[in-house]
Amino acid sequence: MPGGRLMYEERERIAAGLAAGRSYAEIARSLGRPRSTVSREVTRNGGASHYRANVAQQATDWRARRKPGLHRPAPPASDTRGRDPEAVRDFEERFAGMMVQTGVPLMVAKVLASLFTADTGTYTAAELVALLQVSPASISKAVGWLSARDLVRRERDGRRERYVIDDNIWYRTWQASIQSMAMWRDFAQEGAELLSGNSPSGARLHTTSQFFRLLGHDMAESAEHWRRTLR
Known part of the structure; x- marks a missing residue:
């Protein structure tokens, strides 16, 4: 209505x-x-x-799940830096939504958005459970996805484990992508040689190998440019 x-x-x-x-x-x-x-x-x-x-x-x-309730106190009017917590929360939600549109699983996107917008860049599992009001299993699965892609690192904090995001996140992820490009390049070239470059399948694999060779080269140069310029 x-x-x-x-x-x-x-x-x-x-x-x-x-x-x-x-x-x-x-x-x-x-x-x-x-x-x-x-x-x-x-x-x-x-x-x-x-x-x-x-x-x-x-x-x-x-x-709706993140609205203040019995397990989550209402946010203060502003934080210690003078920011509007509701505006920050709205950004987190839209940020996570953007990630979902690019293929990131929903819970992973929520965890990553929360880590990005935390000044410390870190949360424990218990803190994420309370913040996002989801089960520990959901957080564990999301963090596992992120860790496997080197998007977060784990640190011990006494008996607890903390999940950390830092300024090197994209450099590490980019380097992992370069390694993936190299694997595609090598396997495609192996297939091209096996199937013969004169056959349609061999030519297709040779073109694929060349694509990933050039892409990997350009990505490596970009990573080095970032390291020299921004570090």
Whole structure:
């Protein structure tokens, strides 16, 4: 109903309207909603080019779970740096939503967004459970995904384990990607030689090997440029 929370079916109709090139006003009229409701919904969930009904619904459900309740006290009016906690929280939600749109699993995106926006860049498992109001198993699985990709590191804090994100995160991840490119290059070249470069399959694999060779070279140069320029 107008003024109430958007339903999933309405989000699907918004996504369909955007895909058809309809304006916010047209979509709003078809839903019987104010234009501002549609505009805010789309802006908050990736913009017109990236809006997805299922992602928007997941983000809304997450926001609902994160509202202050029995297990999470209401945030102060501002933090020690004068920032608006609600604005920070809204950014975290939209940041995680953007990551989901790029292929990052939802819970992983939530954990990563939380670590990025923490001044310390670190949380324990218990702190993440309380912050995101999810199960310890969900946090463990998300951290495992991040650790396997070298996006977070683990540190001992007495009997507890802390998950840490730092300024070298993208350099380490980029280096891991370079290693992956090298593996693709070598295996594709092996296949090209096995199948013969004169055959369609051999030529296809040779082209693949060349692509990853050049890509890996460019990535290595970019990493070195970052190290010299920003470190």
